[in-house]
Amino acid sequence: MRAALLEPAGRPLTLVDDIDVADPGPGDVVVRVHYCGVCHSDLSNVNGTFPAPGPIVLGHEASGVVEAVGPGVTSVAAGDRVIISPIATCGHCYTCLRGDFGVCEQALSVTTGTFIDGSSPLSRGGEVVYRGLGVGGFGEYALVHESAAVKIPDDAPLDAACVIGCSIQTGVGAVLNTAKVEPGSTVLVMGLGGIGIAIVQGARLAGASRIIVSDPLSERRDAAARFGATDAIDPTSDDIVSKVLAITGVGVDYAFEAVGKGALVDQAIWTARPGGMIVMVGAAPITDAVTINPAVMFMASEKKLVGCFLGSCHSRRDIPRLVGLWQSGHLDFEGMITHRRPLAEINEAFADMEAGRGLRTVLALA
Ligand SMILES: NC(=O)c1ccc[n+]([C@@H]2O[C@H](COP(=O)([O-])OP(=O)(O)OC[C@H]3O[C@@H](n4cnc5c(N)ncnc54)[C@H](O)[C@@H]3O)[C@@H](O)[C@H]2O)c1
Ligand SMILES: [Zn+2]
Numbered sequence: 001m002r003a004a005l006l007e008p009a010g011r012p013l014t015l016v017d018d019i020d021v022a023d024p025g026p027g028d029v030v031v032r033v034h035y036c037g038v039c040h041s042d043l044s045n046v047n048g049t050f051p052a053p054g055p056i057v058l059g060h061e062a063s064g065v066v067e068a069v070g071p072g073v074t075s076v077a078a079g080d081r082v083i084i085s086p087i088a089t090c091g092h093c094y095t096c097l098r099g100d101f102g103v104c105e106q107a108l109s110v111t112t113g114t115f116i117d118g119s120s121p122l123s124r125g126g127e128v129v130y131r132g133l134g135v136g137g138f139g140e141y142a143l144v145h146e147s148a149a150v151k152i153p154d155d156a157p158l159d160a161a162c163v164i165g166c167s168i169q170t171g172v173g174a175v176l177n178t179a180k181v182e183p184g185s186t187v188l189v190m191g192l193g194g195i196g197i198a199i200v201q202g203a204r205l206a207g208a209s210r211i212i213v214s215d216p217l218s219e220r221r222d223a224a225a226r227f228g229a230t231d232a233i234d235p236t237s238d239d240i241v242s243k244v245l246a247i248t249g250v251g252v253d254y255a256f257e258a259v260g261k262g263a264l265v266d267q268a269i270w271t272a273r274p275g276g277m278i279v280m281v282g283a284a285p286i287t288d289a290v291t292i293n294p295a296v297m298f299m300a301s302e303k304k305l306v307g308c309f310l311g312s313c314h315s316r317r318d319i320p321r322l323v324g325l326w327q328s329g330h331l332d333f334e335g336m337i338t339h340r341r342p343l344a345e346i347n348e349a350f351a352d353m354e355a356g357r358g359l360r361t362v363l364a365l366a
């Protein structure tokens with residue numbers, strides 16, 4: 001198959017057409033990828049913020065059509081339109097049985113670029129090829145477990161629906177699943193890329209009364225206002241903690257970090273009211289730490305600091321729900337997609353993200 005490949009030597013990604021895809025085994029689904037969005041987590045693999053095993057086909061925000069299914073697959077059939085989710089839950093591990101599907105041991109194995117047994121369905125000239133977050137959406141075909149191929153209605157356009165895979169599941173899920181924001185709450189969103197904008201959309205959906213946003217890029221602050229933000233802060237000219245305290249009086253009920261910097265989580269902690277929650281959504285470099293200083297103030301103020309991996313989603317439960325909210329006009333996917341490019345322009349798409357041009361780029365593969 002054709003794919004954009006990141007070699008161990010690094011950038012630029014190269015287009016190749018000689019990747020082999022394994023036949024689907026029991027419980028496997030092969031999806032012909034039509035569209036795949038570009039996420040900052042892909043860029044972090046490309047620029048070395050998170051070193052990825054290589055060679056690797058990145059891309060984890062994909063939609064497509066089922067090409068073939070392996071023995072025993074019952075929930076999808078050839079010809080079905082699907083979202084490919086990075087969260088392939090097993091349904092029977094320790095965390096799944098306790099309802100924490102997003103941190104299923106099988107789902108977490110995607111961070112290694114392989115299935116939980118260490119294998120990959122992709123190869124090139126007999127050598128293993130890894131897949132970004134267990135998807136590999138920058139290639140024509142993706143072989144995934146059945147739980148990661150979630151059927152969507154025939155009238156849901158694949159070119160917009162792909163953003164569900166990462167940014168919508170992560171951002172809206174962070175609000176509805178991880179934080180469980182109640183109507184009337186006050187919310188802060190730091191960082192307004194695809195993830196931050198999806199958090200803003202989730203907060204509006206949850207009935208937040210105040211959605212305060214922060215990003216150095218004025219175009220992104222303006223975009224956030226169109227998605228429901230009520231107040232905007234430029235962190236290059238304003239102190240975020242004092243500004244949030246000035247707006248709310250006590251601090252926000254929920255502060256979401258969606259940039260990926262440990263130092264910003266430190267700040268977010270002091271923007272939350274006593275008893276408030278700080279949600280870490282951004283993926284900070286492995287060398288970053290979070291510092292709670294003074295620790296005793298955190299103790300006495302009963303704040304809650306929580307991690308959020310892909311919006312704590314159970315994809316089979318949440319993707320149909322998110323499609324329904326989109327089709328009923330409660331979520332806007334089209335407005336998040338500012339650039340469309342063919343797969344061949346993937347390096348330009350990464351350059352746009354680094355320069356902060358637009359919001360989300362979707363690459364077309366079909
Ligand atoms: N938790 C998860 O499961 C998950 C899923 C997807 C992405 N991520 C991570 O979320 C983060 C955001 O991803 P994205 O695709 O939206 O990235 P993006 O590059 O599109 O957006 C990041 C935004 O942060 C802004 N920013 C930079 N410094 C800032 C500061 N000091 N204060 C406020 N804003 C600042 C940038 O201007 C940019 O608009 C990344 O770290 C990514 O790896 C996490
Ligand atoms: Zn992502």
Ligand SMILES: [Zn+2]
Nearest residue numbers: 090093096104
């Ligand atoms: Zn599990």
